[in-house]
Amino acid sequence: MSEIQRPGALYQQVAAAIREAILSGEFAPDSLLPSEAQLMARYGVSRPTVRNAIAALRAEGLIDVRHGKGSFVRSDGQPALTIERRISRTADGKFVMPNGDVWQETEEPSTYRTHTTKTTGQLLQLGEEEALFGCDRLLFDPSTGTRAMHRTLIPLVVADGIPLLGEEPCKRPAAFYRLLTEDGHKLTWSETVRARMPLPDERTTLQLPDATPILHLSRVTHDTDDRPLILEELRIGADRAELTYRITADKQPARRTRA
Amino acid sequence: MSEIQRPGALYQQVAAAIREAILSGEFAPDSLLPSEAQLMARYGVSRPTVRNAIAALRAEGLIDVRHGKGSFVRSDGQPALTIERRISRTADGKFVMPNGDVWQETEEPSTYRTHTTKTTGQLLQLGEEEALFGCDRLLFDPSTGTRAMHRTLIPLVVADGIPLLGEEPCKRPAAFYRLLTEDGHKLTWSETVRARMPLPDERTTLQLPDATPILHLSRVTHDTDDRPLILEELRIGADRAELTYRITADKQPARRTRA
């Protein structure tokens, strides 16, 4: 029966004790923590107190609890997937953006028409309630088991102004970029990164564990005269993925990755 | 007494009902939700059930609860602070990185010597247990009330190999960059973005609300021959800040005429 000290509520003291045991290595990653009953006996508290302490540790992302089995120390492994945003400029002024096209589509993309919200309107420099093409896709990287939600939004004004095959560019942004580039446009882009807790549907779709935020990327591609053409959004679990932005002196040879 | 339907546990049904009411606008942002007692009466459930439902909504970041006052709908406002990472290359091949130097230091930076961990060793392309200079600073942006934790890590090997004033570069990375650039080095950098839930000390230091992840930036600056020179880390609450990476096509790329 290890003793409990001052700071604050009982369950916080229990949580602190367990947390310390985890961080000090007394409980190794992926190992099984004592059961609720054992923790009750160990600290001389009731079950709600133990569960409250465990809830706190779950919210911190320190442990995972599986019904009928027990609590496990979460392994603090690095994200399995690194999404590279390498930006290098070739001699003729074009950008090369190898976006790690490792994704598979798990189902047919769904296209629709919608309108700007406050957020998307701001990014696209439009007012609210402006008409948009939309396309949502569910992506999957089989090598790491990572899921992601992808969305493309194109203002109708833009889609109408350019000779394209209906909603096709919405489905295949890469083709859209290529088409524009070949057409002589000089594209620039800006990418915004946010992090937040997932909504319930995002949590299930992305199959996220407890206390796992999502990374939310919004990439806007601009025309030469700074007019926003297309907005791409990517949502992905922060436990699985990280982003790297790399600026290299142009025309670097392949970079050495050390494992 | 609005009725409750099928899916799953009672508290989840209550949570779903409240969530729906919030998202549908029945409860406006910043408005006060019914008290626990009122919710008990409304849905005909016990207090633990109501509290469990509320806990779920807190974990989702939908509501904030203040002791003695009640539960409030969290306003889904945009992050107040946008950290810009604009990368444009001037004609002579230099990078300009206006990092938004709006930060104030709230206390004297603390310098120390430490060693690489698994993560930092990987970023710096060093083994584990390699000696480092370290410097931690607490930053504050008075215009938005945003706090951030900044850390600089420089391998001793690098610090010794360059004529500098002791730990000074550790305190002032900008000076370090300027010095290197003036010395003819062509710097490249790569920045990794992660998101995760804060540890308790980060939560208190950054004064984070419930269910608020932190954005964790790791920027490594490389020498011409790809040798990592300095690692900067920035931790900041994702409720307050977002990152934008912007690539502009300002001028024609420079020829590499200079040795």
Next chain:
DNA sequence: TGACGTCACTTGTCCTTACGAGTTAGGACT
């Protein structure tokens, strides 16, 4: 008028009890 104490509200903590549900191993029956 002003200061202060009280009271009624809120959420926070902690306990007891009970049962439901997922998991696993071992024993009984075929």
Next chain:
DNA sequence: AGTCCTAACTCGTAAGGACAAGTGACGTCA
């Protein structure tokens, strides 16, 4: 031997009670 059932563990859900602690308003008293 193989199959299946059961028992004993795990955590999940739900209810009830009691008191502590933070907040704000109101009323009393100096």
